[in-house]
Amino acid sequence: MMVATYGEDDNNKGEPMAADGIFDEMYGWNGQVQPPYAKISEWLKNTPPDVFTSKLEQAELLFQKIGITFNVYGSAAGTERLIPFDIIPRILSAREWQKLQAGLFQRVRALQMFLHDIYHGQEIMKAGVIPASHILRNEMYRPEMKDVDLPGRVYVQIAGIDVVRVAEGEFYVLEDNLRTPSGVSYMLEDRAVMMRLFPKLFQENRVAPVDHYPAELLRQLRSVAPERAAGSPTVAVLTPGPYNSAYFEHAFLAEEMGVELVEGQDLFVRDDSVWMRTTQGPRRVDVIYRRLDDDCLDPLAFNPDCLLGVPGLLSVYRNGGVTLANAIGTGVADDKSTYPYVPDIIKFYLGEEPIIGNVPTYRCSRDDDRAYVLEHLHELVVKETQGSGGYGMLVGPKSTREEQEKFRQLILSDPAGYIAQPTLALSTCPTFVEEGVAPRHVDLRPFVLTGRDGMSVVPGGLTRVALTKGSLVVNSSQGGGTKDTWVLED
């Protein structure tokens, strides 16, 4: 796969070379500036490079001051690192966003209904749309959730849906994240920093605001509190603590929402309720935005060795004394092995065709798919069905024979553990790199909120950019960066 570079000279004012088969967000297929980027492209051309350099430095300082960091797994002793931020925004037109939004709402609505169904009547399994064994044998399917009725039937209050673009109006959902999706704090801080650095840009471009996300999140969380909390439910953010890689975000969201940030030790169970230990005595908690895995929530019900949770929590949850966001047991719906069924799920519950489709996916558990995959390992991206963060993945075109052989063995020994997808020619977006400005692959993670009264989403989301030339891996845990995402109001 060839990657486009935007000219040879330092100032990068040369005409971009078109890349084979890769859509660039700013320059399209053939160097033609796309309408949403009109003003930005001018800005890029007319701003002297040293201004950019100094702004980049300013950005870095601002981020350091805020303390926005990320503990990268595998780096020396959990050192904190700044996530690289790129100052060239990624832009979507209002029309594009409208379509995206409709697709996201449709998808999340269907997934909520799916979750309710598999934990109640199991109609979709009886109808044979999904094999019952696929659901029941999935480790993420939690028996503890069977027949539990949740407020508003909402299972996923916060969904992070990863979307990629391959052509002008052509988006695909790459992955659903329905357990503890993270990254929204970067979305908010990126915007805050951009507005500090380039206030004029925001006057010249009408960009939809995003900073109401915490208020909206709080509203949605409150709406699904248990009945008895009616008037003024108490919300808290439950974090594993400062050693967790996303701790910054937990603290950030708690502060922005004006709610307490708690660890398991701050809570206790009594009288079918969960209480916070405060200096004014115990205070009941009605909704817990938990950033802990299911397995850690209650040592009396799940993993007894994980002490991050609250003993007794499950009993309160089953009795309806507290709401958890997101619910226990949502992992079965965002598992990569369930992903190929999502279009069927949308059709089954909503009777509609998906507005945004899935990436074509081969399921290694199926004989014909598996045969194809083993033949084409050098062309495909192979993913584990229970992995995350891009570690258990084979990127065919970038892999060695050895790596391909390793995956061949893995697939043969556990076919159900793998799916494969063609390497998508993800769109690229101009990004500041060593050589100047160059195209780098991007994806988008909008955060869809669901409460008792409906869904909402803040325009845009987190754009992640793969900083290495040609790399498709955008995960921050493996060295990706972020960009501010603009949805133009027009």
Next chain:
Amino acid sequence: MLSRTAENLYWMGRYMERAENMARILDVSQRLAVQGHATAQSEWSAVLAILYAEDVYADTHGEATEEGVTRFLTLDRNNPSSIWSCIRAARENARSLRASISVEMWESLNTTWLAIRDMTHEDIQAKSLREFCEWVKERSHLFRGMAHGTMLHDAGFAFIRLGTFLERADNTARLLDTKYQVLAYGGESDSAATYYEWGSVLRSVGAFRAYHQVYHDVITPERVAELLVLRPEMPRSLRFCFDKVTENLATLAEGRSLECERLSGEFGARLRYGRMERILGDGLHAFLKEVLDRVADIGLQISRDFLMTV
């Protein structure tokens, strides 16, 4: 606020104060030992006595020497009350609290920690023990100043102050108790010795000049005791400390009637209306023991009333 947050703030305050007090005592002891107004060994033993650490030290280090005791109290990682350990504990408490303290406070504590973390005894020797102690005091003042200047004077701030003043009361009581017994009852009353010994006590609590401002007279043990026990204007006196503790507890109680506030207020009243001749007549040692017990009780009661140690 969360009990755990309050607990962290309280201990952050206590540990920083402890570190500062340790530095003060060390500084003065070294000066006395150098000036030779007491045998070096007795001076260094006295330091350990103030800190109730004689036995612990004896078990692991043997004889009390300048080097041994200094190492023990400055950088010994196995001594939970060494300056190193106190700063580490203060910083650990702050780390859990980053949302509740200002950026400046965190940065100042973190910087202090990073500076002492890998320090060696040789590093201290290279400059001097006095410089090291000055540095510790300075960092502690900076910390207090930051808290005062950059935090909202709300419940969080009150918990830090609680920790600070309880620790300070504890330290003043111990210092006075040890020195008074040694100096008032042991050895001849030699006015030069008295001047230097009591002068050192005053210096260790930064009250040398204050004494002269209040008393305009020679240094006598009785007046030193009075200054450090009853004088309201002396920021390290027991009276001052208890007043501050009661004041902060009243703020935190928010109208509730709490046992910890009662304990503090009750003792504070004794200090407010007490007379030194009476206290000395009944026995300073017994009185100071009571102070220490009362401080411990208040600490325990604070845990029960606010920190929900459940």
Next chain:
Amino acid sequence: MRVAINHETVYRYHAPANYSIQYLRLTPLSGPNQRVISWKLSTPGNLRSWTDGYGNHSHVLVVDEPHEEIRITAMGEVELADSGSPLLSEHDPLPPDIFLRSTRLTEADERIRSFADGFRPGVIANARRGLDNLMAGIRDTVDYRPGITHAATSARQALDAKAGVCQDHAHLFVSCCRSLGLPSRYVSGYLCTDDVGDDRMASHAWAETWVEGAGWLSYDVANRMSNAKAHVRVAIGLDYLDAAPVRGVRKGGGNEELDVEVKVGDAVKIQQALKERAQLQAQQ
């Protein structure tokens, strides 16, 4: 048979504990094979009831004042059906497939897999006979010997040790069944033996395995009994952790001592014995 049960659990702490919370699974439910005549659960502190994911009638016990002892007493009478019949899946909230999943305590390693494989042809030919053979095979291989294993021992550790108690037999049986593709689950409850006074196995554990066309069949490996008849069923789960009579944590308390005393007997015989003793005393 009518069974009388008295189950007392006492925790003692060397220092006062400030807060303790337990999940209790000490209340049997009536079902096709048993009818609960009377049942009482006595505890200190704060008791709330809930139903867990497996349908077990559970409780939450919270003691949040300083305490050095917790005494929990469960007692009552249960009428057992004369012959145990297999349970059908409509009696459960969960479909059998759930009980195929592995847990830390029941994970099948190489050794367990190959041990189970030895019984595979037999099970395929005739499930009930095959499972009876599996039960015998496990029992022959693993001695009943208390003191070698403990509550956290896994099935494979028990197989390695070749000794264990009913919990280990049950885990091993469950593990083998799952390895053979048969849903299987852990059952906790009481066993009424003829020896009144031998309460070694009074608090007991066994297994149930799902056989297509038959239902959930019970296997008491420790006693080589299939089709349990003298068993009062209290709780089920994937393994011991899900079905444990008492599972809890506490803050403070120092070292802990646990005393469990279970008395299970034929209610009629007990009545008889009491009557006879009273008559004897009256005569004296």
